[in-house]
Amino acid sequence: MNPTLADFGHDNGWIVALKVVGVFVFLVVMTLFTIWYERKVVARMQVRPGPNRHGPFGLLQSLADGLKLAFKEDIMPLKADRVVFFLAPVISTVCAFTAFAIIPFGPFVSIFGQKTPLQLTDIPVAVLLVLACSGLGIYGIVLSGWASGSTYPLLGGLRSSAQMISYEVAMGLSIVAVFMMAGTMSTSEIVNAQAKGGQGELFGFEFTYPGWYVLLLLPSFVIYAISAVGETNRAPFDLPEAESELVGGFHTEYSSLKFALFFLAEYINMVTVSALATTLFLGGWRAPWPITQLGPWVNQGWWPLLWFTIKLLILLFVFVWLRGTLPRLRYDQFMRFGWKVLIPASLIWILALAGFKTMNNENLPGWQRGLWIGGFAVILLAILLWPRKRPAPKLPLEEEVAQRPEGSFPLPPIDLQVPVSPRAKRITADREPVQ
Amino acid sequence: MTAIDVMLSAVGLVAVGSALAVVSTQHLVRAGLWLVVTLGAVAVEFLLLRAEFVAWVQVLIYVGAVVVLLLFAVMLTRAPIGRSTDLDRPIGPALLIGAGSGLGLAGLFAWVFRDMRVNPPPTGSAQRVGEAIFGDWVLPFEVLSVLLLAALVGAIVLSKKDT
Numbered sequence: 001m002n003p004t005l006a007d008f009g010h011d012n013g014w015i016v017a018l019k020v021v022g023v024f025v026f027l028v029v030m031t032l033f034t035i036w037y038e039r040k041v042v043a044r045m046q047v048r049p050g051p052n053r054h055g056p057f058g059l060l061q062s063l064a065d066g067l068k069l070a071f072k073e074d075i076m077p078l079k080a081d082r083v084v085f086f087l088a089p090v091i092s093t094v095c096a097f098t099a100f101a102i103i104p105f106g107p108f109v110s111i112f113g114q115k116t117p118l119q120l121t122d123i124p125v126a127v128l129l130v131l132a133c134s135g136l137g138i139y140g141i142v143l144s145g146w147a148s149g150s151t152y153p154l155l156g157g158l159r160s161s162a163q164m165i166s167y168e169v170a171m172g173l174s175i176v177a178v179f180m181m182a183g184t185m186s187t188s189e190i191v192n193a194q195a196k197g198g199q200g201e202l203f204g205f206e207f208t209y210p211g212w213y214v215l216l217l218l219p220s221f222v223i224y225a226i227s228a229v230g231e232t233n234r235a236p237f238d239l240p241e242a243e244s245e246l247v248g249g250f251h252t253e254y255s256s257l258k259f260a261l262f263f264l265a266e267y268i269n270m271v272t273v274s275a276l277a278t279t280l281f282l283g284g285w286r287a288p289w290p291i292t293q294l295g296p297w298v299n300q301g302w303w304p305l306l307w308f309t310i311k312l313l314i315l316l317f318v319f320v321w322l323r324g325t326l327p328r329l330r331y332d333q334f335m336r337f338g339w340k341v342l343i344p345a346s347l348i349w350i351l352a353l354a355g356f357k358t359m360n361n362e363n364l365p366g367w368q369r370g371l372w373i374g375g376f377a378v379i380l381l382a383i384l385l386w387p388r389k390r391p392a393p394k395l396p397l398e399e400e401v402a403q404r405p406e407g408s409f410p411l412p413p414i415d416l417q418v419p420v421s422p423r424a425k426r427i428t429a430d431r432e433p434v435q
Numbered sequence: 436m437t438a439i440d441v442m443l444s445a446v447g448l449v450a451v452g453s454a455l456a457v458v459s460t461q462h463l464v465r466a467g468l469w470l471v472v473t474l475g476a477v478a479v480e481f482l483l484l485r486a487e488f489v490a491w492v493q494v495l496i497y498v499g500a501v502v503v504l505l506l507f508a509v510m511l512t513r514a515p516i517g518r519s520t521d522l523d524r525p526i527g528p529a530l531l532i533g534a535g536s537g538l539g540l541a542g543l544f545a546w547v548f549r550d551m552r553v554n555p556p557p558t559g560s561a562q563r564v565g566e567a568i569f570g571d572w573v574l575p576f577e578v579l580s581v582l583l584l585a586a587l588v589g590a591i592v593l594s595k596k597d598t
Contacts, residue, residue, distance in 0.1 A: 081516045084468070124560050128491040135499020139471070142506055146464060149516050161507045165500055172495075185561060 002107055003117035005186045011116055019120045023100055031267040035062040038320045045324040066260060074256040079149030088147060089261035092140025096268035099133035102126035103275045104188050106285045106304035126187045130276055131172055138164045141250050148253035156249030160240030166338040167230035173346035174223040177353055178213055178280045191284030214281040219349045221281045223342055228273040234319055236326035237334060274315035282311050443483050450476035461518040467506045474498050488561045
């Protein structure tokens with residue numbers, strides 16, 4: 001009943017065309033909606049109304065903005081590399097659209113009498129395709145930064161290439177755990193694998209574990225979510241376009257439709273990583289638990305499209321929530337977090353998971369399992385809690401000055417005390433009760 | 436000659452042509468972009484040979500990470516827009532070595548496989564690649580990973596400040 005890998009590649013030409021148009025329209029509408037949604041939610045978080053002039057609830061705001069952008073002057077900087085300057089937004093947008101081709105929207109539906117899965121296509125290595133597309137999407141940003149022939153865009157492009165490569169590694173590693181559990185990289189098969197919970201056994205207890213990988217592989221989901229925010233250049237990781245430091249980052253010199261393409265690509269990427277998170281961790285298009293009690297119809301026909309969209313919107317809300325809550329990280333903090341926390345954590349988690357799967361395959365008795373798990377935990381704790389090298393004792397000022405290298409000047413000590421501003425002083429003085 | 440053969444040759448020509456463009460263009464960053472075309476064409480060759488997994492890994496690693504890092508390094512040091520005049524080297528030795536090794540390898544392959552008929556293997560899935568690497572080729576794989584580890588440690592040692 002549920003679509004598997006073998007069900008793809010048999011569609012008529014016009015059904016494929018219809019699906020392509022469907023995915024395209026879905027993405028463009030989602031982009032327009034998400035921009036409005038983001039502005040509205042952030043506005044509510046900041047206690048102001050947000051866009052409310054165009055259409056009901058201001059829903060047509062992003063459409064109006066898009067039309068306005070299209071009629072603006074297209075500026076080409078004098079020093080730009082013309083070919084690459086034009087190519088960069090095209091690369092960004094094409095990669096963003098392509099990645100969505102393998103996202104499953106639902107099970108079999110009938111379109112004008114033809115039974116077909118509600119998914120453009122599926123290949124045995126479908127998730128790799130998404131990763132490859134996001135890898136290619138980096139070019140759009142790097143090249144736009146370089147081709148503008150200007151300093152701020154170049155800095156933004158450099159930042160984003162380093163950032164996206166680092167977080168792509170963490171993202172790929174977090175997905176590996178899903179591959180290991182599902183035993184496949186095809187998205188429709190991964191959704192099928194989450195349909196039913198399985199039987200597990202730990203320390204002699206038999207239990208049924210739930211099917212969604214968000215519960216089963218929680219560390220992977222957390223790492224995926226963090227690296228997805230880094231991968232899509234969203235706040236608090238929006239360093240490539242940090243407004244306070246880089247004007248607009250890589251798209252500073254872009255205007256008119258080319259700028260609109262970058263905007264489109266950014267929001268489509270947001271939708272794509274949310275859709276991938278839904279597919280890989282949240283059971284895909286399947287209805288969540290209380291709804292499944294209503295009957296088998298909830299997972300048939302066109303209904304799953306609704307559940308899929310709801311899950312997508314919840315994840316997009318989290319993106320907006322993060323933007324509304326967290327301040328931007330400093331660049332070095334951000335890179336250190338990616339390389340020194342996320343990647344080692346996912347490696348250890350994959351190792352632990354692989355060990356657990358091997359124990360299940362070998363059918364070890366309970367006490368041996370306990371021994372292995374305990375040993376692993378002890379080693380992990382020992383590494384984490386290993387005493388650090390003590391920092392060198394701080395010398396008194398006179399000795400430091402005496403030890404300075406030959407021929408150098410003594411530096412003033414860094415002990416600047418910021419004086420309290422007169423205004424703050426006045427306020428405290430006002431608050432203090434007069435004796 | 437089937438359609439696949441024609442496409443293989445056409446994509447192969449694209450790969451070779453863009454590889455020539457990598458070394459002949461005077462725009463530094465565009466050389467990197469031509470390299471993307473070359474590696475992408477090789478990925479398409481893998482796809483045409485039904486090795487899907489290898490093709491997407493090629494895109495993911497080489498196009499998506501290695502060349503981006505290369506461009507990153509170029510832009511970090513110097514990334515002039517327009518022609519660079521100081522990139523040329525004397526053409527003689529390069530032509531000798533490049534053409535010699537290229538033609539030599541091509542001739543060697545043509546001579547070794549001249550009478551061989553290879554049936555197209557089943558689709559190259561991740562499972563088959565994994566079985567091959569961790570079954571028949573596990574020792575070279577481990578040696579390679581030790582080599583990579585050594586390179587990693589070397590990079591750290593080189594970049595560490597003398598204290």
